[in-house]
Amino acid sequence: MHIVIINGSPRVKQFSNTDKIIQSFATGLEEDGSTYELYSLSDRKEWDAAREAYIANDNIIIAMPLYVECVPSLLLEFLDTLPTKRTKPAQLSFILHSGFDEGFQLRLGERFLRALPAQLGCTYGGCLVKGGTFTIRTSKPQDAEKMTKPYQAMGRLFAQRGTFITKEAAKFTGPEQYPWLLRLIVGLLLKKVVNNKFERFAQGCGCVRPLDYKAYQDNS
């Protein structure tokens, strides 16, 4: 099976969490004998080639981060350039990820993606949904690898089944919402530990303001 993978993240490839997820997923694909070609929409020079590959192939996966409750506007612009009718049947599948852990966060984006393939003359191959990816970019390489490693197994599974519409892919999302007790504990951790860590990380990036700085408070 040959798969066209389109990275729909607007973030440059070098810093793209989506790219790191795709690399792990693609390792799994190759382990099971599939091949792939990858295009990144953050580089507009790749748009024509991505569109041509989308038209010429029959198995396409678009991967993207969640942006403001749905897919990034950059990807919406690219989708606008695709033909809505096909001469060659194709399956369109998706990998959707977000910074926050809860599956709930991604469900509207998933809903949009579920309805999209039919509007482009494609069949739907499912949507692999998972949160908790914000810190891939900011983590040490070995920790980032731990976060992306589970996608390798999903790549193998996709190579075997040809779809994300599987029990394993559904389970991959994890919890829809933290139970109340966990929310209480995690909430305390966020207040006492995690947010301070963000503050220190920002200072390490050269940030000289507090993270909650009101840049336009005077509304001038």
Added chain:
Amino acid sequence: MTIVLNTLETNDHDDEIATLVSNMGNEVEMIKTSGMNISHCMGCNHCFLKTPGVCAIKDDYEQILRKLAGAQNLWLISDTRFGFIDYRGKRVMDRILPMLNMNIEFRNGRMRHSIRYAPLNVGLIYKGHGVQDMLEEWCERTSDNLGGHSLGATALMGRKEGA
């Protein structure tokens, strides 16, 4: 203060929009974005981690952010594509991230970024074939993210005044 971001490329609904805006109260400012230079959010996270509250992209969006910082309500006017907000409408919403900050908390049982300014209520006025309940849900979710409540999703009817 209510800010209306009109991202439509055509003027064919101007009369209907004017009527809707006139019912939004006294303090309303409409910004037409069609002639403005506004890029897509590129996910650099500088507004969270490097220059809190300030977008790294230096384009016409900064004047919108300044207005939003003092607003209570935001109405997005957008065309639709694939049943959802089109890329022009989504583009101005993706750039709204500096209204939040990096800190994380639980609000209404969901993990959220803390808001940088006052809560912002979000509504949508859309043109074309939008999926009504999907767009309503988007308003609810987006408002929740911004600490506010949904103002709802309203379809433009496309009729001339008095028709």
